[in-house]
Amino acid sequence: MMKPEDNYYEILGIATNASQEEITRVFKQALRELPEDMKEAAGRRNQLEKAYYVLGDEMRRFEYDRIMFDKKSPETKIEVKPSPSEAARDRSTFRHHQPLSQRDTYYDRFASASSARNQGSDKRPSVWVLVGLFLLVFVLGKVWLPGGVPRPGLENLPAVNTDSYMPQPDIPPLELPPGGEVHYYTGEEPLAPFSIDTAAGINYFIKLVDRATGAQVVTLFVRGGEWVETKVPLGNYELRYASGQDWYGEEYLFGTGTVCAKADREFRFYQDDTSIMGHTLSLIEQADGNLRTRRITPTEF
Structure with a gap:
C-alpha cells in the first residue's frame, strides 16, 4: 500500500x-x-x-x-518467574511422583477409571474394520443407485445481485444535512424554479442527471416533512432519488435502509418568450398521483 x-x-x-x-x-x-x-x-x-x-x-x-x-506494533515479552517459596514447593512436592497407595482416598476411583478406559480401548474397531465397512457401503450404494447420487441443479439457483443493496457502513450515522442543501456540478446559472414536498419520517437525496450526457448536474437534500424551493439550470433531466432515515454521506447514502428510484418521465426546465418553466415535485404517496417511478440499485443511482 x-x-x-x-x-x-x-x-x-x-x-x-x-x-x-x-x-x-x-x-x-x-x-x-x-x-x-x-x-x-x-x-x-x-x-x-x-x-x-x-x-x-x-x-x-x-x-x-x-x-x-512507519509505526510498528510493540512486542511485549512477559516472563513469569515463580517466587522462591513456589519454586521450593515445586521441587519438594512435584519432582517425585509417588504411586497411589491402596489406602489413599482416591485409589478406588482412580483404579475404576483406569480399568474402564482400558476396557473401552480394547473395544475400539481396528482401521481395517472401518475400511471394510466403508467399501461395503460404497459398493451397496453403487448397486442400489445405478444412476449415482444426483448433484443439485446449481444452474437453476437465482444469481445474487450484490449491487441491489447498500452495504452496512463502517461509520456512525452523520448529522442530517440542512433541508434544501443544494450542490451544483455545472457552470450554468440556475434559473428554473424547482419545488419539492415530502412526507414526514423519510429523508430524500435527489439528483438531476443530464439526459443527453448522463452527467450529474444538481444534488439536493430534503428532510422528511419539509417543503423546499430552489432553482436549477435549464435543461432536460432524469430525476433520481435515494430515500431513508439515517444519513451516512454521499458514499453510503442511508446505509442498509437506502431505497433508490428514478422517475419514468423526463423533467424539462426551459425558457420561452414570456417565462421560465420549472417543476413542483410531491414525494408523498397519493391515490391519484401522476409521478411514476421504478426501483433502481444504489450502483445505478
Whole structure:
C-alpha cells in the first residue's frame, strides 16, 4: 500500500494521539462549520468524510498510522518467574511422583477409571474394520443407485445481485444535512424554479442527471416533512432519488435502509418568450398521483 498523500489528522485539525470519541466530536463539529460557498463546502465535506472514514475506524486508523508514520506494533515479552517459596514447593512436592497407595482416598476411583478406559480401548474397531465397512457401503450404494447420487441443479439457483443493496457502513450515522442543501456540478446559472414536498419520517437525496450526457448536474437534500424551493439550470433531466432515515454521506447514502428510484418521465426546465418553466415535485404517496417511478440499485443511482 502506498503512503497516503493527505494527512487526515491535519484535515480534521486533531493530534495524532486523539481518542476515537474526540475524532467523532471534531468531525461532526467540522460538518456544522462548512463554508457558505457551495463548491468550497462540497470539497471540504468530501475531505472530512474521507478523513473520518479512515480515522473513525480503529483498524483502518492503525493501518493508516503504520504506513503514514512507519509505526510498528510493540512486542511485549512477559516472563513469569515463580517466587522462591513456589519454586521450593515445586521441587519438594512435584519432582517425585509417588504411586497411589491402596489406602489413599482416591485409589478406588482412580483404579475404576483406569480399568474402564482400558476396557473401552480394547473395544475400539481396528482401521481395517472401518475400511471394510466403508467399501461395503460404497459398493451397496453403487448397486442400489445405478444412476449415482444426483448433484443439485446449481444452474437453476437465482444469481445474487450484490449491487441491489447498500452495504452496512463502517461509520456512525452523520448529522442530517440542512433541508434544501443544494450542490451544483455545472457552470450554468440556475434559473428554473424547482419545488419539492415530502412526507414526514423519510429523508430524500435527489439528483438531476443530464439526459443527453448522463452527467450529474444538481444534488439536493430534503428532510422528511419539509417543503423546499430552489432553482436549477435549464435543461432536460432524469430525476433520481435515494430515500431513508439515517444519513451516512454521499458514499453510503442511508446505509442498509437506502431505497433508490428514478422517475419514468423526463423533467424539462426551459425558457420561452414570456417565462421560465420549472417543476413542483410531491414525494408523498397519493391515490391519484401522476409521478411514476421504478426501483433502481444504489450502483445505478
